[in-house]
Amino acid sequence: LTQKYSHKVLKRFLYYRQCLIKFQRQGFRKVFSYSLGEEAGVTAEQVRKDFSLFSIKGSRRGGYDIDYLLDSINDIFKQNSERLVILVGMGNIGQALINYQGFKENKIIIIAGFDLDPSKCLKRFAIPVYPPDRIPEIVIKSGVKTAIIAVPEISGQEICDLLVSAGIKAILNFSPILLKVPEDVIVNYVNLRNELETLFFYI
């Protein structure tokens, strides 16, 4: 539950960052909680509460300094260091992710891909692609702690187990199954079909 709560807060912080970058481009140096809240679609109270969680301070009269806010948010997400990821599954989604601009712009580096299909390992991609049995070796050598799973449903849990036993602590899962992981491993889920399908309920 604590984890889930944090997850929502964290997503808001990422959204605040986006809004702050926009304000910065418009030439602003300071921002009040109500302006940031309005832009981000939350209340001013929420903004202040979120910032105080991480001891980020502003002044009642002058607001928050935008540079300081951005630095603080980048610290939370360790953006000031290199952020390494491995990717398992070189299908449509996997291939889209290795070229995804949103990762590149944010110093997120996919260092290697893995696929069960040997022909994928021979094909030329922007990153090296290996068979999954090389996961332990590469995780240990690189010290990577984060992985993306983009394999079909049927191999999702097997790949997850392999990643966890190799030392992976955080997983972004595109495979449409609920993964069973130890308590010290965190999983974020993206289920594209479900996101689209809930829309059909409303129309």
Place this chain on the structure above:
Amino acid sequence: LTQKYSHKVLKRFLYYRQCLIKFQRQGFRKVFSYSLGEEAGVTAEQVRKDFSLFSIKGSRRGGYDIDYLLDSINDIFKQNSERLVILVGMGNIGQALINYQGFKENKIIIIAGFDLDPSKCLKRFAIPVYPPDRIPEIVIKSGVKTAIIAVPEISGQEICDLLVSAGIKAILNFSPILLKVPEDVIVNYVNLRNELETLFFYI
């Protein structure tokens, strides 16, 4: 708020469906709320509460009939009719979506793509691709009410406005911005970067 609450319920229903299909494959015909709950990671009470929201009935002794549950869930998401979608943005994500197995398996048909880049409109994809100014014509002709936005941040709101004025009522948005839409339009957000980035907080 009501919408957001419903959205969570709807996602659970899609997840129940997935679990039910698994049970069916294993040869089961009936399921109790506690078994389904365990598989789906929610309590038995939650399962019963969700089903009763849509007047889906089971018996205390015999549980729920799996065929009946699947039919009821498919009705909720209009899966018994064709579900049409248009896609704006033929970049990496857009191209992955037109080949995405999870849509095809669920009778979700992307009828057309759109892209600002004229070269994309000449390239051969699995679907026809047009310039965005043809959105109104194609929306009206096909009666489609659902669209996917997979364009860069900078053109997200402009494309959204064009879609809404053409009659689109539901949007799945991959563009990393909060869209401004009229009250009768629903938007689901998928922000791949943020999903990955929150993981770095934990490690």
